[in-house]
Amino acid sequence: MIVSRRLILAAPALAFGSALAQPVGWTVATEYPATSIPGEGVTHFATAATAHGLPVTAATDGPGGYRSAAALTALAEGRFAAVDAFAGALAAVDPLFLLSSLPFLTASHADAARLRDLAKPHYVAALAKHDATLLWTTPWPPSGLWTHRKVTTPEDLRGLRVRTYDATGTEVLRAAGATAEVLSFGEVNARLEAGTLDAVLSSGDGGAGRQLWRWLPNFTELNYAWPLSLAFASNARLAALTPAQREAVTKAGAETEVRQWQAIIGRLEANQRVMRENQVAIHQPDAALRAALRSAAGTAITQWSGRTGQAGAAILTAYGA
Structure with a gap:
């Protein structure tokens, strides 16, 4: 059999083009459990992207020690093609990421959505x-305190x-008298097991996902914030895709955005039902505790606005209008 020299020379180029069309290991990761709303988001995105023609795998519970604070590093190192990260954990990258928390x-789903719309251009630019592209946002249910003993007063x-x-x-929380420290969710269980934590600031969603009632059978409804998680992809990994595959990512991201903001409605009630089924006592803070926290909050917001300059002030002004 005689094979032409032209065909032999073309073969490596054909193989290279075929390899480019096949993305290597598209995985989207989150540090949160599959049952949490961010966990549901990465699963939904993976399913939608796969249906649109780009096979994607969802990885939950902090695969390989993944943490939100290291999200951009994980992308830069090529560990994942896309990640979900709690926005507040990215404050070292840009203090604007603290906005939603x-x-x-x-005070409501509508408030959180309006603040997201005002801040989204800033998230995209940051x-x-x-070298990352925003894919979707995820709202968390309002934050409260999971505690070992009942907490309702200053x-x-x-x-x-x-x-x-x-x-x-x-x-x-420090200004209100607590001894507080930042920890990723992945570190919480070990600290609770060791007895070096008394309480966790989290939504009912995150606490239920981690079954915090095993150590902390009380939950105080502070309605502290409706924070966001952000999901974003590596620009390098996006550039390696075909136009059709990039379109699959875009479509899946848009569908996940809609899904997440619809799923949050009724989530609080569902979380409370699960909490009560697991003998969690749900409490309301008294007026003095609310006042103490709001007083401390005013100082924190002023300091945040100072760190973010005109951008932060403009968002707050527009939000308050």
């Missing part, structure tokens, strides 16, 4: 500086060793 700024809070999810929460 500013205390007592949002991620672009790190006296109950004093000296309490509390895990917070960002620097602002740490400032607020």
Whole structure:
């Protein structure tokens, strides 16, 4: 059999083109459990992208030690093609990422959605500086305190060793008398097992996903914030896709955005049902505790606005209009 020299020379190029059309290991990761709303989001995205023609795998529960604070590093190192990250954990990248978890700024699903719309261009621009593209956002149910003992008064809070999810929460709870520190969710269980934590600032969603009732059988409904998680992809990994595959990512991201903001409706009630089924006592803070936290929150918001300059002030002004 005689094979032409032209065909032999063309073969490597054909093989190279075929390899480019086949993305290597498209995985989207989150540090949260599959049952949490961010976990459901990455699963939905993977299913939708696969249906649109790009096979994607969802990885939950912090695969390989993945944490939100290291999300951009994980992308840069090529560990994942896309990630979900708690926005507040990215404060070291840009303090604007703390916006959604500013205390007592949002009081409802509608508030959180409006704040997201105002901040979205800033999130997109900040991620672009790190070669990442925003895919979708996920709202968390409002944050409260999971505690070992009942906490409803300022006296109950004093000296309490509390895990917070960002620097602002740490400032607020310290100002109100607690001993607070930032910890990723992946570190919480070990600290609770060791007896070095008394409380966790988290939504009912995150707490239920981690079954915090095993150590913390009380939950105080602070309605502290409706924070966001952000999902974004590596620009390098996107560039390696075919146009059709990139379209699959775009479509799946848009569908996941819609799904996540619809799923949050009724989530609070569902979480409370699960909590009560697991003998969690749900409490309301008294007026004095609310006042103490709001006073500390005002200082934290002012400090945040100072760090973010005109951009942060413009968002807050537009949100308050």
